[in-house]
Amino acid sequence: MIIYDKKILDNEILVDEANSLYNGGFINKEQKKFVKNGLPVFKSQDNVLVRTGFFLLGSFLYSSICGAISIVGMHAENAYFDICCYIFAAVGFVGSEFLAKQNYRNHGLDDAFILGAILNIGFAIGITTEGYESVIAFFMAGVSVLMFLRYLHLLSMLVFCLSITAFLFFQMLDFGEIAKAILPFTAMIFAAVFYFSTRKLIDKLTESYYYNGLLLANSFCLVLFYLSCNYLVVRELSAELLGTEVKPGTDIPFAFFFYAFTLIVPVAYLVQALRTKDRIMLWISFLAIGFSIYTIRFYYAVLPMEAALTLGGLVLFAISYFSIRKLKEKESGLTFKPDRINHSDSILNAEALIVASTFGMKPEVKPQDSPMEFGGGGFSGGGSGGSF
Numbered sequence: 001m002i003i004y005d006k007k008i009l010d011n012e013i014l015v016d017e018a019n020s021l022y023n024g025g026f027i028n029k030e031q032k033k034f035v036k037n038g039l040p041v042f043k044s045q046d047n048v049l050v051r052t053g054f055f056l057l058g059s060f061l062y063s064s065i066c067g068a069i070s071i072v073g074m075h076a077e078n079a080y081f082d083i084c085c086y087i088f089a090a091v092g093f094v095g096s097e098f099l100a101k102q103n104y105r106n107h108g109l110d111d112a113f114i115l116g117a118i119l120n121i122g123f124a125i126g127i128t129t130e131g132y133e134s135v136i137a138f139f140m141a142g143v144s145v146l147m148f149l150r151y152l153h154l155l156s157m158l159v160f161c162l163s164i165t166a167f168l169f170f171q172m173l174d175f176g177e178i179a180k181a182i183l184p185f186t187a188m189i190f191a192a193v194f195y196f197s198t199r200k201l202i203d204k205l206t207e208s209y210y211y212n213g214l215l216l217a218n219s220f221c222l223v224l225f226y227l228s229c230n231y232l233v234v235r236e237l238s239a240e241l242l243g244t245e246v247k248p249g250t251d252i253p254f255a256f257f258f259y260a261f262t263l264i265v266p267v268a269y270l271v272q273a274l275r276t277k278d279r280i281m282l283w284i285s286f287l288a289i290g291f292s293i294y295t296i297r298f299y300y301a302v303l304p305m306e307a308a309l310t311l312g313g314l315v316l317f318a319i320s321y322f323s324i325r326k327l328k329e330k331e332s333g334l335t336f337k338p339d340r341i342n343h344s345d346s347i348l349n350a351e352a353l354i355v356a357s358t359f360g361m362k363p364e365v366k367p368q369d370s371p372m373e374f375g376g377g378g379f380s381g382g383g384s385g386g387s388f
Contacts, residue, residue, distance in 0.1 A: 001149050002209060003100045004042070009152075009209055011039040042105040054108025061109075062116045065091055085124035092117025100151060114153050118144050134174060137167035148213050157213040161220040165190075173241070180241045184258075187228035195221035219280050226265050226288050231258040232295040262292050 002009075015036050022032040045051040066088045073080040073087070095113035104110045122140045129135045141163035147156040168190055172179040179186075198218040205211060227233050235252050238244040246252060269285035272278070297308065 002152065003097070003150050004103075004105065004152070006209075008040055008042060008103065012041050013208065015039060015041055042103050042107075044104075044106040045108055051106070051108040051111070055111045056108075058109035058112025059116070062092065062095065062112050065095075082127060083124075085120045085127060089117050089120035089124060092120060096147070096151060105152070110151070111153075111155065114147050114151060114156060115159070118147060118156065118159055134167055134170040137163045137170060141167060149210075152209055152213065154213055154216055157216050158220070161217055161224075165224060177242065181253075183237070183241075184229050184234050188225060191221045191225035191228055195225065215280070219284065222269065222281060222284050226269070226284075226291075229258055229261040229265075230291070230295060231255070231262045232291075232298055234258050262295055266292050 018027065018032050018035040021027045022029065027035075045054060069087060069091070070080075070084065073084060092113045096110060096117060099107075099110045099113060118140060121143045122136050125136045125139045126132075141160050144156045144160040144163060147153055148160060165187075168187065169183070172183045172186060195218060198214050198221065202211065202214050202218065205214065235246065235258075238252055239246070244252060252258070266285050266288035269281055269288055273282035273285050293312070302308075303311065
């Protein structure tokens with residue numbers, strides 16, 4: 001399914017490990033450069049601004065090709081309008097294949113054609129179905145996951161997560177008022193099932209090529225799970241979808257559950273992140289705690305904004321100060337000392353892989369026996385044989 005040469009994918013992993021070792025101070029700049037120059041890798045861009053520039057250039061190229069096709073096809077008038085987006089999507093697929101064959105990956109040019117193909121599929125299905133949202137989301141989810149599996153494109157995995165969530169959302173809206181009322185609980189269950197499914201796939205993963213995409217989907221599930229039953233989100237969606245008007249002295253149904261969910265889930269994320277040393281979950285927990293505070297303050301402003309910000313800053317300063325004091329001397333586990341490398345448990349394996357790949361080292365060969373024998377009492381000294 002993957003279009004790229006797996007040997008080059010392995011080389012890319014080795015180069016990434018070399019960068020990690022360099023950032024950790026285990027190898028010098030010359031060694032990193034030697035590894036990078038000695039291994040053929042993809043044509044890619046790590047600089048976000050440069051990659052964005054190539055993406056804009058690729059979008060211009062893509063639109064120019066589609067514009068040239070449209071000049072010819074406009075003579076067919078309405079018939080061409082019905083199929084033009086399918087043709088544009090085909091251009092995106094062909095362009096993605098061509099760039100992949102030329103070893104373009106995460107470059108910017110390939111992003112334009114891959115995302116353009118997915119977007120045009122959505123437009124094409126929308127024109128065919130006259131804007132049926134569920135069908136559009138379903139086909140976009142299917143195409144985006146195929147693009148990820150073939151091109152290992154992380155943005156395609158993000159589009160898949162958003163599309164499959166939108167598909168669930170629109171399907172629930174089509175089922176009537178009862179489905180709208182239980183939408184938060186449905187989204188929560190969906191996020192939980194999706195989370196454990198992706199976690200299981202990660203644990204059973206034999207090839208690391210799909211790891212980043214599955215990790216992205218797994219992190220998306222954490223965000224979706226929290227937002228699904230956040231009090232602010234549920235209350236505002238209830239007003240938008242069900243026309244629920246919360247009068248003074250009243251509240252939405254199951255308000256106590258949504259309040260508890262809004263406060264408990266971020267803390268649970270934080271505890272689990274500290275226990276498992278999960279950096280991504282830790283950042284998500286911080287964002288969730290901040291949004292929970294905003295949620296409560298959005299409806300219940302106990303203090304003026306200036307006093308609330310000052311008090312919050314003092315609390316955060318106190319937590320940071322005492323945490324640093326407690327953790328600054330720890331050498332392992334949860335510590336305040338800077339990480340020399342993100343994956344410290346794989347340093348030896350990464351170093352061995354880099355050396356083996358660069359120098360073409362072979363497994364150790366048993367050396368020949370030394371001609372000088374010991375223990376029998378030869379000329380090298382007395383032994384059990386009794387001779388000298």
